[in-house]
Amino acid sequence: MDxxxxxxxxxxxxxxxxxxxxxxxLRALWALINVDLIHLRxxxxxxxxxxxxxxxxxxxxxLTVMGITGGDLTQFSRLAGTRDFMAYLVASYLFxxxxxxxxxxxxxxxRGMMVWGTFEVVIMTxxxxxxxxxxxxxxxxxxxxxxxxxxxxxxxxxxxxxxxGNLLLVLLVLSLTVISLYGFGFFYAGFAILLKExxxxxxxxxxxxxxxxxxxxxxxxxxxxxxxxSRIIPLTYSIDALRHAxxxxxxxxxxxxxxxILLISALIFxxxxxxxxxxxxxxxxxxxxxxRY
Amino acid sequence: MAAPSSLCRRSFWSExxxxxxxxxxxxxxxxxxxxxxxxxxxxxxxxIFKLIFMGVMxxxxxxxxxxxxxxxxxxxxxxxxxxxLMVAYGGTSLSTIAGSLRQEMREGTLESCWMAPISRxxxxxxxxxxxxxxxxxxxAITMPLVFLIYKPAWNPDWVSIMIILxxxxxxxxxxxxxxxxxxxxxxxxxxxQAILAEVLMIFSAxxxxxxxxxxWSVLSNFVPYYYSIRAxxxxxxxxxxxxxxxxxxxxxxxxxxxxxxxxxxxxxxxxSVAKRRGNLGFY
Numbered sequence: 001m002d003x004x005x006x007x008x009x010x011x012x013x014x015x016x017x018x019x020x021x022x023x024x025x026l027r028a029l030w031a032l033i034n035v036d037l038i039h040l041r042x043x044x045x046x047x048x049x050x051x052x053x054x055x056x057x058x059x060x061x062x063l064t065v066m067g068i069t070g071g072d073l074t075q076f077s078r079l080a081g082t083r084d085f086m087a088y089l090v091a092s093y094l095f096x097x098x099x100x101x102x103x104x105x106x107x108x109x110x111r112g113m114m115v116w117g118t119f120e121v122v123i124m125t126x127x128x129x130x131x132x133x134x135x136x137x138x139x140x141x142x143x144x145x146x147x148x149x150x151x152x153x154x155x156x157x158x159x160x161x162x163x164x165g166n167l168l169l170v171l172l173v174l175s176l177t178v179i180s181l182y183g184f185g186f187f188y189a190g191f192a193i194l195l196k197e198x199x200x201x202x203x204x205x206x207x208x209x210x211x212x213x214x215x216x217x218x219x220x221x222x223x224x225x226x227x228x229x230s231r232i233i234p235l236t237y238s239i240d241a242l243r244h245a246x247x248x249x250x251x252x253x254x255x256x257x258x259x260x261i262l263l264i265s266a267l268i269f270x271x272x273x274x275x276x277x278x279x280x281x282x283x284x285x286x287x288x289x290x291x292r293y
Numbered sequence: 294m295a296a297p298s299s300l301c302r303r304s305f306w307s308e309x310x311x312x313x314x315x316x317x318x319x320x321x322x323x324x325x326x327x328x329x330x331x332x333x334x335x336x337x338x339x340x341i342f343k344l345i346f347m348g349v350m351x352x353x354x355x356x357x358x359x360x361x362x363x364x365x366x367x368x369x370x371x372x373x374x375x376x377x378l379m380v381a382y383g384g385t386s387l388s389t390i391a392g393s394l395r396q397e398m399r400e401g402t403l404e405s406c407w408m409a410p411i412s413r414x415x416x417x418x419x420x421x422x423x424x425x426x427x428x429x430x431x432x433a434i435t436m437p438l439v440f441l442i443y444k445p446a447w448n449p450d451w452v453s454i455m456i457i458l459x460x461x462x463x464x465x466x467x468x469x470x471x472x473x474x475x476x477x478x479x480x481x482x483x484x485x486q487a488i489l490a491e492v493l494m495i496f497s498a499x500x501x502x503x504x505x506x507x508x509w510s511v512l513s514n515f516v517p518y519y520y521s522i523r524a525x526x527x528x529x530x531x532x533x534x535x536x537x538x539x540x541x542x543x544x545x546x547x548x549x550x551x552x553x554x555x556x557x558x559x560x561x562x563x564x565s566v567a568k569r570r571g572n573l574g575f576y
Contacts, residue, residue, distance in 0.1 A: 043481035050484035056491035060500065067501025068369055069351050070359035076351050085351075115399075200332035207339035216343065217350035 020126055028127045032135035040139075054093070054151040058159065061089050079218040081249025086159040091246050092215045093151055095239055097144045098174060099209075102181035104202050105140030106133055107192040114192075120290050123281075137185070169245035176262040177238040183269025190280030193290065213239055219252070234265040308415045315419035337431050341439060344373050344500075355443065363502035366530050371445040375529055376499035378436075379521045381428050382458055383465040384490060389421040390466075390473035391486055398480060404573055417473060418466075425462065446530070453528045453535050457521055460545035464517035467552035468493070474556075474563035480575065493518050517548040 040047050065085055069076070077083045113119035122132070155161035188202075195201060210216065212229055213236040219227055230236050237258040243249045251258060284290045323329055348369050349355070361367030394417075397403035406416055440447070472489060476482040496506070497518030503510045513519040524541035527533035567573045 043479070045479050046481040046484045049488055052488055053484060053491070056488060056495065060491065060495055063495070063505050064500040065351055067363070067505045068348055068357040068360050070362070072359070073351070075353040079350060195326070195328075200326065200329050200336075203336050204332040207336050207343070211339045211343050211346070214346075217347050221346050221349045 020128065025128055025131045028125070029131050029135050029138075032132070033138055036139035051147070051150050054147065055154045055158070057093075058086065058089070058151070058155060062086060062159065079220055079249075080247060081243070082247040084161065084247075086155060087161045087163060088243070088247065089216060090151060090155045090161050091163070091242060092239065094148050095174070095177075095242055096210065096215055097148055097151075098178055099181055099235070099238075100206065101137065101140045101144045102178045103185050103188060103205070105137045106185045107188040108202070109136035109140075110189050111192045123290060129278075133186070133189075136189075137182075163246055165246040165248065167245075170242060172259070173238060173241045173245060173262065176259070176266045177235070177242075180234065180262065180265035180269040183265075183271070183273035186270065186273030186277040190277035193284045194280050209233070209235060212236070215239060218249075234261050237261050303410055303412070307410075308412055311411050311415050312419045312422065316423050319420060319423050333427075334431065334434060337435055338438070341374060341377065341435065344377075345370055345443075348373070360502060363504045366526065368445055368530070370439070370443050371447065371530055372526065373500055374436075374439055374445075375526050376497075376522050378432060379457075379461055379518065379525050380494060380497070380499055381432070382425065383461045383493075383518055383521065385424045385428050386421060386462045386465040387469045387472065387490060387493075388486055389424050390417050390469040391476040391482055393417070393420040394473055394476045395481065395483075398476075398575065407573065417470070421466075421469075448529060448532050450528050450535070453533075453538060454525065456542060457524050457528070457538070457545070460542060460549055461517065461521040463549035464521070464545050464552065467548065467556040470553070470556035470560045474560040477560075477567045477573065478563050497522050517545055517552075520544045520548075 073083045073085060076085055080088050082088060110119065113122055152161075191201070212222075212226065213219065213233055214222070214230065219230040219236060219240075222230060231252070237252065240249075240252050241255060241258045241262070244251045244255060281290075345355070348357070352358075352369070355370050356367045357369045358367060360369050360372060364372070366372050394403065397406060439445075468489065472482055472486050475485060479485070493516050494500075496509075496513045496516040498506065498510075498513060499518065499522050503513060503519075506513070520541040524533075524538040524545075527538055527541075564573075
């Protein structure tokens with residue numbers, strides 16, 4: 001084995017995975033991302049058709065709102081701070097896209113590898129865990145951005161949606177939210193190793209969070225008892241602050257308090273999540289269930 | 294001594310044994326993960342409530358005067374929940390064929406199953422039965438809950454409802470067969486299926502009155518969901534008798550027969566394309 005290392009040192013073999021270096025990590029990162037890109041090319045028709053999905057969702061929402069309001073948006077504007085309900089939805093849609101990516105991409109990639117039976121092999125390769133985690137989220141982030149651009153273009157072209165407001169504040173809120181949710185993403189990845197069939201859990205959370213945090217409505221329309229739960233979830237303040245930044249809608253608590261909650265979440269959750277992930281991965285290794293599905 | 298209902302000689306019983314075998318596999322996989330039923334139940338319930346709260350955000354109550362003006366039904370909770378019920382059954386019928394084909398291809402068992410002496414219909418449909426059963430169990434839990442919370446004025450005529458349900462399942466099965474054919478050729482058709490489902494739902498006017506579609510509403514005449522949902526709402530919310538929904542049932546029967554035959558032809562064509570290319574079992 002030392003002969004390989006000598007070959008690397010002598011420059012005969014460059015960026016070899018046996019000795020970790022920045023270039024070997026970058027090669028591993030590219031290889032992992034390339035897997036997803038090959039997958040995309042293989043099912044290109046599926047990917048291209050998927051780009052049209054946002055149009056139908058927006059259209060369905062538009063028709064539903066028109067069907068029950070007939071254009072009278074008095075009640076809505078009182079709670080939302082805007083009459084532009086399509087912009088309100090698009091803001092939620094963009095938020096959900098990045099939130100979902102941060103929350104699930106790591107766990108879902110990991111689950112996919114468990115299904116294909118490649119997880120154990122990948123985890124045993126001499127690649128830094130951070131490289132693996134970045135690779136598992138990168139393509140998701142790329143696809144989310146492509147879908148987001150599609151949504152924005154369609155919303156602008158078909159429904160005349162345009163955004164004004166404090167864009168710096170929007171970026172700040174989104175960044176803090178995504179960072180804190182990556183922490184939960186680490187936790188979820190660990191949970192996926194433990195639970196295996198974790199996509200049902202994903203669906204559960206993916207549906208409960210919008211319900212409690214009011215992704216498509218203000219939480220003020222929820223019954224009082226439910227609002228108690230909503231108010232202890234940091235994500236509620238993320239979407240609330242985002243809407244305030246975009247539409248100047250009234251906030252649930254002072255904006256500075258909302259930003260402070262988001263900042264604390266962004267500091268604590270990634271550390272806590274990564275620690276939990278490592279613990280759960282070690283547990284699976286000890287029990288010998290790492291590659292099982 | 295001849296083996297009873299052996300798979301070597303196909304009979305009704307051998308086909309039933311196949312259905313049972315597939316159902317057992319699915320039940321085993323499902324029960325392998327103990328929290329699945331809980332997650333599924335909550336998932337369905339949250340979908341209903343999210344929609345209801347969105348409605349409240351726009352009209353401030355559980356009643357919409359605009360909806361009442363356009364359809365004669367102001368209770369938008371019932372309007373959406375009943376529409377959603379039909380979509381749940383139709384959607385299961387629409388998505389199961391493609392879903393099970395994809396699963397078989399991913400697991401590498403499609404070619405073996407295809408070569409087994411089992412009728413194609415059983416192979417394509419077996420998972421649907423279990424899924425429909427699951428949708429029914431799920432609705433049997435969620436509907437009483439919705440009823441308890443919102444106390445809507447529903448008058449179910451069970452015979453009419455069962456006929457509408459059956460025809461909804463059959464008419465959507467043809468679309469399912471079509472997507473199944475596309476899946477065999479393109480392998481991953483989840484987004485195509487999602488778009489077809491969205492288009493069908495939009496033209497079924499399951500969440501809004503048909504009038505808001507304007508001139509486009511003419512396309513609803515070609516969507517089986519439209520007749521299913523209209524008949525279902527008429528029976529449950531507007532006390533329509535069986536005679537009153539017969540025209541809708543006739544259209545549903547037409548879809549169930551003509552479309553199904555056409556879809557089967559298209560499916561067989563696409564299957565032979567995959568066979569010629571030699572990639573039937575690939576994924």
